[in-house]
Amino acid sequence: MGRTPRTAPTTTTSRADPSLPYVVARLDRVLRRAIETAVNEFGLSVTQYTLLSVLASQPDLSSAQLARRAYVSPQSMNETLLNLEKEELLKRTPDPNHGRILRTRLTPKGRRLVERCDKKVAQIEAAMTAGMTKERQDLLRSMVMQAVRNLGGGFPERNP
Amino acid sequence: MGRTPRTAPTTTTSRADPSLPYVVARLDRVLRRAIETAVNEFGLSVTQYTLLSVLASQPDLSSAQLARRAYVSPQSMNETLLNLEKEELLKRTPDPNHGRILRTRLTPKGRRLVERCDKKVAQIEAAMTAGMTKERQDLLRSMVMQAVRNLGGGFPERNP
DNA sequence: CCAATTTCAGAGTAACTGATATCG
DNA sequence: CCGATATCAGTTACTCTGAAATTG
Numbered sequence: 001m002g003r004t005p006r007t008a009p010t011t012t013t014s015r016a017d018p019s020l021p022y023v024v025a026r027l028d029r030v031l032r033r034a035i036e037t038a039v040n041e042f043g044l045s046v047t048q049y050t051l052l053s054v055l056a057s058q059p060d061l062s063s064a065q066l067a068r069r070a071y072v073s074p075q076s077m078n079e080t081l082l083n084l085e086k087e088e089l090l091k092r093t094p095d096p097n098h099g100r101i102l103r104t105r106l107t108p109k110g111r112r113l114v115e116r117c118d119k120k121v122a123q124i125e126a127a128m129t130a131g132m133t134k135e136r137q138d139l140l141r142s143m144v145m146q147a148v149r150n151l152g153g154g155f156p157e158r159n160p
Numbered sequence: 161m162g163r164t165p166r167t168a169p170t171t172t173t174s175r176a177d178p179s180l181p182y183v184v185a186r187l188d189r190v191l192r193r194a195i196e197t198a199v200n201e202f203g204l205s206v207t208q209y210t211l212l213s214v215l216a217s218q219p220d221l222s223s224a225q226l227a228r229r230a231y232v233s234p235q236s237m238n239e240t241l242l243n244l245e246k247e248e249l250l251k252r253t254p255d256p257n258h259g260r261i262l263r264t265r266l267t268p269k270g271r272r273l274v275e276r277c278d279k280k281v282a283q284i285e286a287a288m289t290a291g292m293t294k295e296r297q298d299l300l301r302s303m304v305m306q307a308v309r310n311l312g313g314g315f316p317e318r319n320p
Numbered sequence: 321c322c323a324a325t326t327t328c329a330g331a332g333t334a335a336c337t338g339a340t341a342t343c344g
Numbered sequence: 345c346c347g348a349t350a351t352c353a354g355t356t357a358c359t360c361t362g363a364a365a366t367t368g
Contacts, residue, residue, distance in 0.1 A: 071189065143303075
């Protein structure tokens with residue numbers, strides 16, 4: 001017959017089992033907040049730092065490419081780039097082969113700044129993974145990357 | 161001993177080792193995007209859905225409490241609440257004990273809507289964890305929650 | 321009078337869409 | 345002429361700060 005489950009009815013008001021999307025969003029907010037306060041000391045926003053970080057590892061991308069990578073419109077990315085160019089953190093030079101395209105890369109000043117931010121962010125990462133072995137950290141990262149792939153996390157890349 | 165599982169270039173690009181903050185942010189963006197397109201079909205934004213979701217599990221919170229939980233100003237939260245109240249998804253009634261405070265809870269309409277959204281989000285979660293055993297999913301969740309705690313993920317709660 | 325909550329008003333940021341010019 | 349890039353312009357969405365009213 002209808003046996004009443006002794007161990008709480010699976011949901012409703014119980015905080016027993018927060019969903020995975022919920023905890024991921026929660027972690028991102030806390031993490032983003034920590035990074036924000038860190039990079040703000042260098043006069044950067046998180047989106048600016050993220051962009052500079054991408055450029056540090058992948059130079060000579062066009063504005064349109066960067067926009068697709070960040071899932072924003074080309075206009076938004078352009079404005080962000082203009083601000084950073086104004087502060088001489090990056091430079092855009094016309095591609096000699098493809099006339100209209102502007103290739104973006106960090107200035108030495110920008111590279112130094114991103115390195116200092118990376119130090120700060122590395123400290124945050126260390127605090128975040130406190131008490132985890134290196135193997136667990138690697139496991140966590142690989143599982144998160146697997147989740148990204150499962151959701152079709154590829155970039156909408158194109159030609160240039 | 162240390163068996164290095166030379167898993168070949170796991171990445172399509174030549175990226176060496178993306179940092180944990182980077183992949184977490186990446187997952188959140190992809191996940192948020194998926195949830196966004198899902199709940200938009202019900203006329204909701206992600207922040208609206210998140211708020212309704214919180215109210216589903218924790219009714220009778222005040223606007224100020226909800227604002228602190230979401231790390232936004234009381235004014236912003238108030239505006240969000242007004243819109244949802246206008247669509248009769250939630251109702252706010254003055255607290256009989258503490259005169260000024262408005263207790264917020266979902267209407268039946270709001271409860272039904274959040275349940276339908278939850279179904280969609282559960283499907284997204286299932287897709288995200290495809291290929292993982294239940295144990296791995298629990299492990300992932302517990303590690304993410306651990307990271308949140310390590311970064312001081314508590315809410316700035318107060319009295320009412 | 322003070323502290324907390326709610327709310328009205330104005331401002332700023334960051335993203336968007338639309339339209340335009342250039343280049344291959 | 346077409347496709348892609350970059351850019352100028354207007355707009356929307358969201359959150360913030362400031363100030364005021366209410367209540368315990």
